[in-house]
Structure formats: C-alpha cells, structure tokens
Amino acid sequence: MGKHNIVKVDMASGSRSYNRFELQTSQSLHMALQLYDEVNFLLIMDHYDDITIFDLDSEPLAVSYYQVKTSNHTVTIDSVIKNEWISKLYEQLKRPNDWIVREIGLITNMPISVKFDVPTEKGKTIHRSDDLTAPKTEFSSLYQTVQDKIKADISAKCNIPVENIDISKFAHLHTTLTIERHRDLVEHEMTNFLYDKYPEIKIDTVKAIYRSVVEILTRQQSNERIPANASFEDVKKYKGFSKGEFKRIIDRAILFSIPEIEDVLKYIGIGMRDKESMPVGWAYSRIISDSGKRGNESFSALFRNTIEKIRIKPYKGIGSPWEYAHEIEQEVIKNDPMLCVPYTDDYISVLVICLMINISRAQISLSKDSNQ
Structure with missing residues (x-):
C-alpha cells in the first residue's frame, strides 16, 4: 500500500475546537456501532479526513470520507457553500487513491436549511424551503437548482469544468448526537447494542467497555506523531480503530466479569x-x-x-x-x-x-x- 497525503481540512471552521473534537469521537463510536454487524471496518481518526472508514481492516478495497461540523443553530446551504465545506470534501476525489471511494459525507449536528426557487408552468417562481433532517440525504436527491449551485461552487474552487463535477457519492448525514449530550447519547446507544447481543451482561461491564473504546478513540484522534505522508500501515497503527479491536475489548471485558x-x-x-x-x-x-x-x-x-x-x-x-x-x-x-x-x-x-x-x-x- 502506498503513501497518501491527507487533504487539508478546514481548521479555521473549528476542526480542533473542543466541541467538535469531542463530538467527533462520539460520532465515530456511533458509526462503529452501526457498522459492527455489517462490515469488518477500520476507522481512521482525524488523518485523511475527520473520520475515514475503510470496508476492511486489512488490504481494504473501498473507503468513505467524512467531515464533522458543529453548530448551535440550523445551517443554511448557502453558508455550507460559502465556508467551502463541500469543495474541500471534493478534494478527496482529485487525489490518487488505492481505494474505491464509496461515500463522501458532511456530518452536522443541526439540520441544513435549503432554500430554492421552483418555476411554475405559468412562468412564475415559487420560493421553497426544506430542512435536511433525515439521517442521510444524498446530494443527488436535492432539487436540481441546488445541485447546480453546489457544482458551480466546486467548479470555481477546484478549477474543474462544471460538466465534469460528480456529486453522486456525496451525502449529508444529520447525526442524532448533540453538543451538550453526545457522550450520554452514544453511551446509551452502546448499552442497548451490548444488551441486545449479550442479555446477561452486567452494567459495570458495559461501562468498562464504553470507557475503553472512548479512551482508544480519543488517543488515536489526538495522536499527532504521525506525518501526513505516512504509510497506510502506520496510519492504521497510530490513528486506527477496527472492528476486530472493538470485539477484543468486548470479549475481554465479558471474560473478566x-x-x-x-x-x-x-x-x-x-x-x-x-x-x-x-x-x-x-x-x-x-x-x-x-x-x-x-x-x-x-x-x-x-x-x-x-x-x-x-x-x-x-x-x-x-x-x-x-x-x-x-x-x-x-x-x-x-x-x-x-x-x-x-x-x-x-x-x-x-x-x-x-x-x-x-x-x-x-x-x-x-x-x-x-x-x-
């Protein structure tokens, strides 16, 4: 596996801000719980992007990139475009890659408000507004004028002809986690996850598993000893968290109870x-x-x-x-x-x-x- 430079993330918009940094950890755990039964995943924390998910923890074939943005208020699609959140994500499609890009996601804790004009048969225009509150909204499902606005911005920022812009892999993910209670919410989610799988598990074992996983995710996220052009194996070692490691933590905690x-x-x-x-x-x-x-x-x-x-x-x-x-x-x-x-x-x-x-x-x- 070759070496890959990271895409420069938007530090000015709070990539390292306290709220976003912590919610990013909880969101990673939230996604790991969702993927656990389906994918032998490998999570990479804050390296290629805020959250990177590979389909396999060894010799992966596909990858998904996500950026996490936090706000105390509803975000508009115009502010998303103005802050270059989407155009920066598009950089992931421009660089050489050993992996198939499966999804590129913008994760927000608040809905995105989308305003657009709809022409009528009588030649008039109706002003419409929609809030993206679904867990996932594909960009390709947005109204065409909104897609065109996004493509035009990417074209201008990335110097790509607009007809060559492909946003079929892009999606908005509205997380259920909040700035104030993200830790409580994801711990509750993990508790339900573990009780569903292991009905006899003790609550102190559940809490021990949660603490161990959060500790590892936080450590991997904050690890800055690895260079931007590090090999995949080094990135995996110093910034990664896999399903296999997750299962070993669960097994060990249950075994020692x-x-x-x-x-x-x-x-x-x-x-x-x-x-x-x-x-x-x-x-x-x-x-x-x-x-x-x-x-x-x-x-x-x-x-x-x-x-x-x-x-x-x-x-x-x-x-x-x-x-x-x-x-x-x-x-x-x-x-x-x-x-x-x-x-x-x-x-x-x-x-x-x-x-x-x-x-x-x-x-x-x-x-x-x-x-x-």
Missing part, C-alpha cells in the same frame, strides 16, 4: 439450598471481593493462568462442568504451586466455572492474547 452466584450454581448443577452450595458460595464471595480490589497482582496472575489452561484444554462436554473445573484447577496448581497457596481448591474451581459461563455466553474464542 464475574457472573451472578445463581448462574454459577445452576451451571454446576447445585441448588441454592443444597449443602454443596456453601463452599461454592464462600469461594464465590471471595472471588467477588478479590476482583474488585485494584492492584491485586496475585488475583490477576491467577486469572491469567486459569484462562491459559482453559485455552490449552477447552471443555468438550466430557464429564460435568464441575469435574472439568477441578481438572483445570489441578493444572493451575501444578503450573505454579506458590501462586495458588492463598487460594483454596474450590476457589480456583469456581473461578473456572465463572470463565466457562462467560466464554459460553459471549461465544468467546480464546487466543494467546485473551488474558493480556
């Missing part, structure tokens, strides 16, 4: 009133306590060790889950006897059951980096 005691007992096959539930309950209570302590290196090491043993020897339905848990417990003890001194056999076995439940619920495929 602790299921409810009722679910643990049910998975083992013990009733709440059975006498066998007592040692399981005591072990479970201690796991809950240990997992909530920051900097508990002993517990973290035991957790990683246990995950690794499950990865090497996954449960295949032979024997009961409780019997399998005891087998893994013995493997863990054999691997590092000193690490296991503070923990009872039941403690480790219950920890195995917790991990088995999480792996089963989220259909997690363990890899060598699952416990990193």
Whole structure:
C-alpha cells in the first residue's frame, strides 16, 4: 500500500475546537456501532479526513470520507457553500487513491436549511424551503437548482469544468448526537447494542467497555506523531480503530466479569439450598471481593493462568462442568504451586466455572492474547 497525503481540512471552521473534537469521537463510536454487524471496518481518526472508514481492516478495497461540523443553530446551504465545506470534501476525489471511494459525507449536528426557487408552468417562481433532517440525504436527491449551485461552487474552487463535477457519492448525514449530550447519547446507544447481543451482561461491564473504546478513540484522534505522508500501515497503527479491536475489548471485558452466584450454581448443577452450595458460595464471595480490589497482582496472575489452561484444554462436554473445573484447577496448581497457596481448591474451581459461563455466553474464542 502506498503513501497518501491527507487533504487539508478546514481548521479555521473549528476542526480542533473542543466541541467538535469531542463530538467527533462520539460520532465515530456511533458509526462503529452501526457498522459492527455489517462490515469488518477500520476507522481512521482525524488523518485523511475527520473520520475515514475503510470496508476492511486489512488490504481494504473501498473507503468513505467524512467531515464533522458543529453548530448551535440550523445551517443554511448557502453558508455550507460559502465556508467551502463541500469543495474541500471534493478534494478527496482529485487525489490518487488505492481505494474505491464509496461515500463522501458532511456530518452536522443541526439540520441544513435549503432554500430554492421552483418555476411554475405559468412562468412564475415559487420560493421553497426544506430542512435536511433525515439521517442521510444524498446530494443527488436535492432539487436540481441546488445541485447546480453546489457544482458551480466546486467548479470555481477546484478549477474543474462544471460538466465534469460528480456529486453522486456525496451525502449529508444529520447525526442524532448533540453538543451538550453526545457522550450520554452514544453511551446509551452502546448499552442497548451490548444488551441486545449479550442479555446477561452486567452494567459495570458495559461501562468498562464504553470507557475503553472512548479512551482508544480519543488517543488515536489526538495522536499527532504521525506525518501526513505516512504509510497506510502506520496510519492504521497510530490513528486506527477496527472492528476486530472493538470485539477484543468486548470479549475481554465479558471474560473478566464475574457472573451472578445463581448462574454459577445452576451451571454446576447445585441448588441454592443444597449443602454443596456453601463452599461454592464462600469461594464465590471471595472471588467477588478479590476482583474488585485494584492492584491485586496475585488475583490477576491467577486469572491469567486459569484462562491459559482453559485455552490449552477447552471443555468438550466430557464429564460435568464441575469435574472439568477441578481438572483445570489441578493444572493451575501444578503450573505454579506458590501462586495458588492463598487460594483454596474450590476457589480456583469456581473461578473456572465463572470463565466457562462467560466464554459460553459471549461465544468467546480464546487466543494467546485473551488474558493480556
């Protein structure tokens, strides 16, 4: 993959302004949630454009470019043209590219007001006004006189004959996010997304996933160490966020969460009133306590060790889950006897059951980096 210069973005209109910068991060997450089930996407933050989306995270074929503009008031199409928002986006079609350009979008938090004149059969003119409030409005669907005005501006600004101007790939996206509440709104959206996929997920796990994703997006967006003409692989490394990374964050958070005691007992096959539930309950209570302590290196090491043993020897339905848990417990003890001194056999076995439940619920495929 070759090197590509970035198109100069409109810094004067607030590309780095606080409101726009933060909303841009939330909008990126909003779009990632929309694409998650459909595309193995790669998001690039604030490099080729405000938001760039590739159709694949490795050797992509198609790309879409987006600029995010914020305002406290409705924006007019005349101000959009005057501020050169569209003509600057058109630059994306002028440069050499290894990728097929799928869409070029202007994202605003407020509707765009479009005013135009419609001639009548009697030779009169009717003044019309329309607000672009739909989630997406293709430029090719705008009234012809509005399209002509946009093309004329691009022609003048980009020095291209008007008959050669193609706006079929352009669209306006009216985001549901607001300047004041964009973080709350996208967190709520992610909560619904995760509960739909994982009905048993805990709210603290949801919040942990949200915090991790926002932290990564913010870091990648603000990373300025990468030059404008960097290779695609470097851009991907320092400015990117992929579906694969998103899924790893989700899997890890679910894997490291602790299921409810009722679910643990049910998975083992013990009733709440059975006498066998007592040692399981005591072990479970201690796991809950240990997992909530920051900097508990002993517990973290035991957790990683246990995950690794499950990865090497996954449960295949032979024997009961409780019997399998005891087998893994013995493997863990054999691997590092000193690490296991503070923990009872039941403690480790219950920890195995917790991990088995999480792996089963989220259909997690363990890899060598699952416990990193």
